[in-house]
Amino acid sequence: MALTGVEIFKLLPKTNCKKCGHPTCLAFAMKLAQRQATLDLCPDVSEDAKRILGEASAPPIRPITFGSGDKAVKMGEETVLFRHDKKFVNPCTLAIELKDSLSESDISKKLDEVLTSEIDRVGQKLRVDAIALTNASGDKGKFEAAAKLISSKASGVPVILSTTDPASAEAAVKLFTGKRPIIYGVNASNAEAMANIAKTEKAILGVVANGLDELSTLTEKIKSLGVEDMVIDSGARKAKDIVENNTLIRRAAIKKNFKPLGYPVINFVQREDSLYEALIAAVGITKFSSILVLISIEKWKNLAMFTLRQNIYTDPQVPMQVEQKIYKIGEPTAESPLTITTNFSLTYFIVSGEIENSKIPTRLAVMDCEGLSVLTAWAAGKFTASKIATFIKESGIENEVKHRELIIPGYVAIISGSIEEKLEGWKVTVGPREANGLPAFLKART
Amino acid sequence: MAFVAPKETYSGKVYNVNIGTGDKAISFGSENVLPFHSFEGAVPNKPLIAYEIQDVPPSDWPENVQKPYSSVSGDPVTWAKFCQDSLNAKAIALRLLGTHPDRENRSPEDAAKTVKDVLAAINIPLIILGSNHAEKDAPVLIAAAEVAKDKNCVIGKAQEANYKTIAAAAMANNHKLIAMSELDINLSKQLNILITQMGFDKERLITDPMCSALGYGLEYTYSVMERIRLAALTQNDLTMQPPMLADVGMYVWKIKETQAPESDVPQWGNAEERGIAWEAMTATALLMAGAELLIMRHPKAVEAVGKVIEELNA
Numbered sequence: 001m002a003l004t005g006v007e008i009f010k011l012l013p014k015t016n017c018k019k020c021g022h023p024t025c026l027a028f029a030m031k032l033a034q035r036q037a038t039l040d041l042c043p044d045v046s047e048d049a050k051r052i053l054g055e056a057s058a059p060p061i062r063p064i065t066f067g068s069g070d071k072a073v074k075m076g077e078e079t080v081l082f083r084h085d086k087k088f089v090n091p092c093t094l095a096i097e098l099k100d101s102l103s104e105s106d107i108s109k110k111l112d113e114v115l116t117s118e119i120d121r122v123g124q125k126l127r128v129d130a131i132a133l134t135n136a137s138g139d140k141g142k143f144e145a146a147a148k149l150i151s152s153k154a155s156g157v158p159v160i161l162s163t164t165d166p167a168s169a170e171a172a173v174k175l176f177t178g179k180r181p182i183i184y185g186v187n188a189s190n191a192e193a194m195a196n197i198a199k200t201e202k203a204i205l206g207v208v209a210n211g212l213d214e215l216s217t218l219t220e221k222i223k224s225l226g227v228e229d230m231v232i233d234s235g236a237r238k239a240k241d242i243v244e245n246n247t248l249i250r251r252a253a254i255k256k257n258f259k260p261l262g263y264p265v266i267n268f269v270q271r272e273d274s275l276y277e278a279l280i281a282a283v284g285i286t287k288f289s290s291i292l293v294l295i296s297i298e299k300w301k302n303l304a305m306f307t308l309r310q311n312i313y314t315d316p317q318v319p320m321q322v323e324q325k326i327y328k329i330g331e332p333t334a335e336s337p338l339t340i341t342t343n344f345s346l347t348y349f350i351v352s353g354e355i356e357n358s359k360i361p362t363r364l365a366v367m368d369c370e371g372l373s374v375l376t377a378w379a380a381g382k383f384t385a386s387k388i389a390t391f392i393k394e395s396g397i398e399n400e401v402k403h404r405e406l407i408i409p410g411y412v413a414i415i416s417g418s419i420e421e422k423l424e425g426w427k428v429t430v431g432p433r434e435a436n437g438l439p440a441f442l443k444a445r446t
Numbered sequence: 447m448a449f450v451a452p453k454e455t456y457s458g459k460v461y462n463v464n465i466g467t468g469d470k471a472i473s474f475g476s477e478n479v480l481p482f483h484s485f486e487g488a489v490p491n492k493p494l495i496a497y498e499i500q501d502v503p504p505s506d507w508p509e510n511v512q513k514p515y516s517s518v519s520g521d522p523v524t525w526a527k528f529c530q531d532s533l534n535a536k537a538i539a540l541r542l543l544g545t546h547p548d549r550e551n552r553s554p555e556d557a558a559k560t561v562k563d564v565l566a567a568i569n570i571p572l573i574i575l576g577s578n579h580a581e582k583d584a585p586v587l588i589a590a591a592e593v594a595k596d597k598n599c600v601i602g603k604a605q606e607a608n609y610k611t612i613a614a615a616a617m618a619n620n621h622k623l624i625a626m627s628e629l630d631i632n633l634s635k636q637l638n639i640l641i642t643q644m645g646f647d648k649e650r651l652i653t654d655p656m657c658s659a660l661g662y663g664l665e666y667t668y669s670v671m672e673r674i675r676l677a678a679l680t681q682n683d684l685t686m687q688p689p690m691l692a693d694v695g696m697y698v699w700k701i702k703e704t705q706a707p708e709s710d711v712p713q714w715g716n717a718e719e720r721g722i723a724w725e726a727m728t729a730t731a732l733l734m735a736g737a738e739l740l741i742m743r744h745p746k747a748v749e750a751v752g753k754v755i756e757e758l759n760a
Contacts (some may be wrong), residue, residue, distance in 0.1 A: 082676070084669040119713055121661070240755040243734075244485045251452040275746070279730045279754045280724055286734040288666075299715025303703065304723040307661040307729055314665055314739040348631075349662040353700055357506075436578070440548045445687065 001112060005033035012042065019043050060253045061262050064204060064229050066093065066130070066291075067158025068179045073129050075231070075264035075290040087315040090264075092284065092293045094305060095130035095160055097270060097406045100146040107146060111154045113297055119306060122322065122345070126306035132184070132293045133172070135163035140171060147172035160184050160293070162267075166193035168325055182206045184230060184266065188218055195225035206266055208233040212248060225261075231266045231291060231410040239283050242267055246288040263325040264290030269385065270394035274301055285309050319371030320345035325369045326395055327352065328387035330361030337362050337442060339407040339431060340388065342377045350435045358439035360446060363401070367391045374409045385418035392423055407431040453486040454479075458682035460738070461649045462491070463689050465622055466571025467598050472536055474738040479735050481677060481754040482758040485503075489628045492755050493733055495740045496573050497529040497709065498538035498695045499532050499553070501560045502544035506623045508705045510718045511725075513697075516537045522560050523567045532675035535747070539573035539741045540564055546577035555587035561590045565597055570575075571631040573600040573741070575624075591615035600624060600739075602691075603654055606637060613641045616650075624691055626654035629666050631673050632687075639684050651688040652739060659697045660728040667692070673734035695743035698725045726750045733758070 009135060013130040015214040020041035022028040031037035039045060039053055061076040074094045080086045098110055105271050111131070112384055131150055137144045143163060158425035161172045173183055184206025198205050205222060206228050206292070209215035222230060222321035234245035245359040246265055252258035267289045271277035277294055280302045284292045285308050314320055321343050330336075341351045343366050355362045367388065369377035392398075392406065404426045408416060410433030421427045432441045462476035479487030504512050510600040512519065518528040522540065542557045561574055574590045576583030580694045583603075588611060591601050602624025602714065604612040605737050609625065615694040616623040625641055627633035634655050642648045655670045677686040698704055700725040704721035706714065715718060729740050742748050 082669075082672055083665070084673055212451065213449045238760060239754060240482060240484070240760055243482045243758065245484065246453050248485075251454075252449070256452055258449070258452075265728075273750075275719070275723055275726060275750050276753060279726055279750055280757070282727050282730040283734060283754070283758070286731055298719070299713060300717075300720035300723055301715070303720065304660065304727045305712050306726055307703075308664070311661065311665040311668070312731075316665070316669060318663075346658075346663045346666060349701075350656075353662070356702075357700060443548070 002070070003033065003053070005030040010031050010052065011045075011053060013044045013046075015044065017044065033243070039277060041200075054119075056257075059262075060257055061250075061264065062228065062230075063090075064231070064264060066180060066182060066231075067156075067202060069156055071156050071158060072180070073158060078250070078288070079254065081254060083312060084316050087317070088313045090290070091309050091313040092289050093129045094159075094281070094297075094309075095132045095291055096128055096297050097132045097134055097293050097295055098146065098150070099136035100139070100142045102146075104149060107149055108153060111150065111207070114157060116143075116298075117297060117302055119303060121303075121307060121310060122320075123286075124310060126302075126310065128297050129374045130158040130160060130291070130437045132160035132162055132193050135165065135168055135185075138165075140165065140168040144171045144175075147175050151175040153409055158182075158383060160291075162206070164190055166190050166197060169194060170197045173197060173203050176248070179265075180204060182266075183229075184233075186218075186222065187367060188214075188221075191218065191222055192225060195222055195227045198227045198229075204229040206231050206261075208232065208235060210235045210238055212245060212252075212261065219260045219263065222263055227397075230263045232261065232263045233266050236266060239280055242280075242283060242289075243287050246284070250288045266291040266293070268293045270295045270306070274298060277301075281305055282308055285312055285390075321368075321371040322348045324366055324368035324391075326400075327364045327366060328361075329355045329364055330359070332361040332363050333403040334400065336360075336401070337407055337445065338365060338390075338401055338405065339355060339363065339438075340365040341409055342367055342374050342383055343373060344369070344371050344373045344377075347373050351438070354435040354438040354441065358442040360442040362442060363397070365392065365395065365397070368432060375411050378412050383412065385415045385422050388415075388419055389422035392426070405429055409433065410437075452512060455502055456487065457649050458679045458681035458684075458687060458725055460544060460678060460689055461651075461687050462649070465573075465600055466599055468534075468569060470570045471598065472571060473690065480679065481734055484759070489759065491738075492759055493738045493740060494537055495729075495742055495751060495755075496539040496571075497535040497745075497748065498541060498741050498743050499525045499529060499538045500541040500543045502550055506543075507719065507743070508699055510704070510721045511699050512588050514745050517666075523563045526564045528566050530570050533632075533745050535570060537571045537573060538564070538568060539575060539594050541575040541577070542586055542590065543577045545582055547582055554585040557586045558589040558593040559690065562593045565594055571599065573602065573610065573624075574598065578603070578604055578620075584608045584611040587612045588615040591619045591621055593677075594618040594621065598622070600652060602626065602652070604641065604737035606633070606640075609637065609641055610644065613644055613646045617646050622650045622652060624652045625688075626656060629656045629658070629663075631655070631670050631672055631677070634670070634674060635677075635683075635685050638688065642685070648684065650689065652691050653688045654691040654693060655695045657691075657693045657728075657732070659694075659701050660731065661703060662697070662701055664728060664731060666709075666733060668735040669734065671737060689738035690736055691739045691741070692729065692737035693741045694725060694729045694732065695741055699727050699743055720751075722746045730754055
């Protein structure tokens with residue numbers, strides 16, 4: 001378990017020498033506890049203290065980079081069980097399963113799906129991150145041939161090589177030297193051989209066991225063989241077991257600092273029914289999966305999974321913001337109404353949703369207020385008459401609309417007069433206080 | 447190092463809420479653990495999904511979710527029977543949208559008649575919802591609650607602006623009550639307290655912390671629900687122990703992702719499957735956050751989420 005500031009303080013020299021840049025040792029200890037400073041800033045700390053603090057400050061879930069280059073994904077490093085406590089750190093990797101028993105053209109088709117899966121959503125590029133090649137044929141030659149196809153056609157995409165046969169794993173992994181692949185299928189009977197391959201090829205091991213007890217023993221064994229980069233599979237396949245095991249793993253790692261389970265979790269959620277598979281994936285996304293392996297990646301399904309992953313992994317302490325600009329809802333003409341609000345994403349979503357409901361084509365000017373809602377932004381001096389006037393003038397909207405009327409949220413009715421003073425030639429109309437009044441308000445104007 | 451499963455015991459418990467009458471009455475809530483954590487406590491009931499219907503034809507719904515009901519949705523009674531008999535609905539949520547002043551502005555008497563007719567046609571539990579117009583909902587829901595007396599329905603939604611009259615009507619006619627506040631755990635707690643201070647039994651409440659669709663603030667609803675549930679279980683906060691509602695369909699089927707045709711956004715794929723997935727995934731995420739009562743629209747989304755609930759309990 002992470003040490004508290006006071007526990008850390010007891011291990012420091014207590015000289016208040018300020019060499020670390022902090023006024024006192026206690027202040028430094030507090031920063032260390034919050035992971036906002038590192039111990040190497042203290043020149044006088046004892047070796048003993050370094051050892052104890054080093055162990056305690058290692059992240060409870062091991063950080064691992066899977067793949068290499070610009071498509072590499074980071075996993076692990078999580079620090080909490082609930083996203084409202086602190087941001088979930090590294091979004092779950094989505095991988096598609098390719099069986100080596102598929103024909104070359106089928107594999108190529110799936111690879112194309114992976115390579116064209118990227119979608120832009122509120123400024124983030126989201127995609128299917130990885131490929132999981134499984135040795136369904138049981139044949140080493142076929143496994144190697146399929147791996148070769150992947151390495152040539154989808155070079156750069158992180159790869160999971162799934163086989164329990166060390167010889168097959170070795171043949172395939174050599175095609176991804178330096179690319180940090182995962183060899184999945186490591187169990188009690190092949191652990192030595194797999195560990196040797198992983199050491200030589202600098203691969204990550206995907207460790208599978210039946211239950212958490214067995215899994216803990218196995219990761220300890222592999223660690224003693226010299227491999228520390230692992231992803232772990234408790235054997236859970238049913239949704240209920242995925243929730244149970246993923247929860248217990250996350251708790252053991254974070255609350256008990258139980259190192260044998262302090263690794264990213266891989267879950268296999270394959271289902272023949274694509275919608276159903278997406279929903280089991282949703283269970284994994286919300287409940288601590290670091291890698292999810294799926295059978296199919298249709299575009300509609302990807303969009304839903306990517307969006308959920310983005311929602312769950314947003315920082316709860318930073319308001320989500322949308323881009324400052326004038327959004328067109330419906331197909332507004334030069335005569336259509338112009339409304340304004342702030343760029344807090346929830347405000348934007350609710351206001352734009354209600355405007356859509358009204359079915360009245362409208363322009364919605366969204367002003368950057370650092371992600372604050374209307375009243376808060378006004379109170380904080382970010383949604384003021386002069387700032388609104390400047391934004392409207394600089395937006396170029398005067399060239400787009402024929403009228404000069406701006407509809408402001410009812411909550412800031414008080415500034416309507418001063419906007420009119422600062423925005424020459426414009427009339428300001430006070431709209432409803434709540435967004436749900438917008439449909440009636442807009443309809444009444446037509 | 448030997449592994450010891452870090453199980454938790456909780457001091458609190460979610461209230462058991464039973465709705466409907468006769469052998470089709472059904473319960474939800476009652477667990478004393480986080481969602482689907484049956485490995486460390488008791489989960490006696492499964493979350494319940496209610497099919498949403500409304501008193502006026504669903505011309506405001508996107509085409510892809512109107513379609514499954516095209517032959518029945520002209521009349522709420524036929525629609526309700528279709529959900530019960532053909533879709534095997536376990537509960538129905540009747541939204542009295544036609545009473546909204548900006549819609550048909552139907553009278554409380556008209557609404558009460560619809561409720562009476564629907565109740566006469568079905569034997570599964572009924573959830574009766576207003577049009578979300580705080581002022582109009584008060585007389586509408588009073589009339590509805592009276593005509594449904596002793597049918598053990600759910601009445602909603604009581605909000606800060608109108609809870610007194612609606613809670614009184616639910617109490618006088620032996621119904622359960624949905625208390626809705628806007629995405630804030632403290633507002634939610636406060637409203638539950640205000641309602642119970644009127645003498646309304648807290649074990650007859652359902653909390654609606656306000657739903658949001660996947661991609662449109664879902665993370666807010668998700669975290670408010672998680673926090674409410676943690677307060678109920680770990681702090682034994684009695685005001686936070688009613689089961690929670692996720693009113694999914696209404697929020698999901700108005701956003702772009704459930705409407706835009708594939709020809710407009712080819713990178714988003716098939717529009718019909720996308721809409722169904724959007725509703726089902728929003729619902730699944732909120733189940734994981736603690737929702738016990740879901741209101742949904744598309745039969746395929748309901749079916750898929752029903753399967754997930756089975757697998758989470760199996």
